[in-house]
Amino acid sequence: MPFLFWNATWFGRPITDAQISKALADRSHPREIQHVLSQFETRIERNDPTVRNWYPQIVALAKDPIDEIRVTDAWVMGQDNTAPEFHQALLPMLQDPNPMVQRNAALSLVRFQDDSGHAQIVSMLQAYAMPAPQAGILSTRLKAGDTVNPGTLVAHIESAGNSGAAGKSNEVRANVPGTVDHWLAKDGTTVSAGQPILILAPNESMAWEALRALFLTGRPEDLSYVNQFVRGSDGMSPQLAQQAQATSRAIQDRATH
Numbered sequence: 001m002p003f004l005f006w007n008a009t010w011f012g013r014p015i016t017d018a019q020i021s022k023a024l025a026d027r028s029h030p031r032e033i034q035h036v037l038s039q040f041e042t043r044i045e046r047n048d049p050t051v052r053n054w055y056p057q058i059v060a061l062a063k064d065p066i067d068e069i070r071v072t073d074a075w076v077m078g079q080d081n082t083a084p085e086f087h088q089a090l091l092p093m094l095q096d097p098n099p100m101v102q103r104n105a106a107l108s109l110v111r112f113q114d115d116s117g118h119a120q121i122v123s124m125l126q127a128y129a130m131p132a133p134q135a136g137i138l139s140t141r142l143k144a145g146d147t148v149n150p151g152t153l154v155a156h157i158e159s160a161g162n163s164g165a166a167g168k169s170n171e172v173r174a175n176v177p178g179t180v181d182h183w184l185a186k187d188g189t190t191v192s193a194g195q196p197i198l199i200l201a202p203n204e205s206m207a208w209e210a211l212r213a214l215f216l217t218g219r220p221e222d223l224s225y226v227n228q229f230v231r232g233s234d235g236m237s238p239q240l241a242q243q244a245q246a247t248s249r250a251i252q253d254r255a256t257h
Contacts, residue, residue: 015039024057030066037061037072044079055085062089067098071150074101078108087112094120099128099176100150107209115217124210125225128176129184129196134159136170138197140187148174154198157191177203179235204236211243218251226251 015023015035023032040058043051061073074093077086086108093105094117103124106117115121132138136157148154155172178200185197207229214222229236229244 020054030069033061033064033066033069034072037069037076041076041079044076052083055083059085059089062093067101070096070098070101071104074104074108078104078111081111081113087114091116103176103206107213110213110217118217118219121210121213121217122222122225124206125202125229127181127202128178128200130154130174130176130198130200132157132185132191132193132195132197133172134170135191135193136160138185138187138189138191139169140183142180144180144182146180147178148180148200149177150175154180172197174200176200177206179203204240207236208240208243211240211247215243215247215250218247218254220251220255223248223251 020036020039023029023036027033037058040051040054058073058077061069062077064070064073070093074090074096077083077090080086090105090109090112091114093101094109096102096105099120102117102120106120109115109117110121134157136159139156139158140154141156142148142154150173152174153171154174156169157172158169181199181201183198185191185195191197211226211229214226218226226244226248229240230248232238232241
């Protein structure tokens with residue numbers, strides 16, 4: 001049973017073209033579509049020419065209503081920087097309502113030598129202010145130093161009921177990875193929709209990807225964000241500081257030539 005579960009959920013498990021067609025036609029199982037996209041990425045990396053037959057479907061998934069699919073799709077399209085259709089599909093994703101879609105699209109565009117997502121990449125090195133998805137009474141779950149990933153439950157917001165009825169408790173889940181720095185809104189207070197409620201410090205993997213991208217596209221005004229990682233950060237690996245040093249040097253070299 002453990003192997004069967006692992007085999008069914010591991011995106012590296014090979015699937016046939018018939019299974020791919022079935023998953024894309026069904027659209028009712030998002031994880032299967034993510035699995036399909038991971039297989040497309042593998043085929044692209046192996047220079048398998050047959051994967052191009054699926055490029056129209058990959059482009060179409062850029063507008064899928066499910067966030068997780070668009071997040072994965074934005075990353076996969078960056079794996080083939082010779083496909084102009086991918087380049088064009090990625091640009092509108094910079095305005096996607098999900099910040100992880102924006103970030104993956106921005107990173108993928110760098111592979112096309114396109115820095116249109118520069119602002120999104122730099123934001124990956126900065127603290128993120130998470131907004132309340134709706135109005136109501138905030139009930140916090142996490143404390144400073146806690147690690148979150150996209151989908152982590154960070155709080156509940158109880159919306160007001162009608163005519164004195166009990167309100168509905170709504171889950172608030174993180175939409176980017178990071179570490180809880182501090183709450184902007186206190187537990188038990190009333191918040192409005194869109195109000196920033198939580199500050200997340202940058203996540204190491206996001207910072208790593210951003211620094212790699214800025215090694216190629218960074219500008220002098222980015223140095224203040226890059227250099228905060230040159231000195232090293234608590235809980236982050238020495239390799240991150242080394243990448244920050246290399247990125248800082250590359251930016252300065254471009255500025256002087």
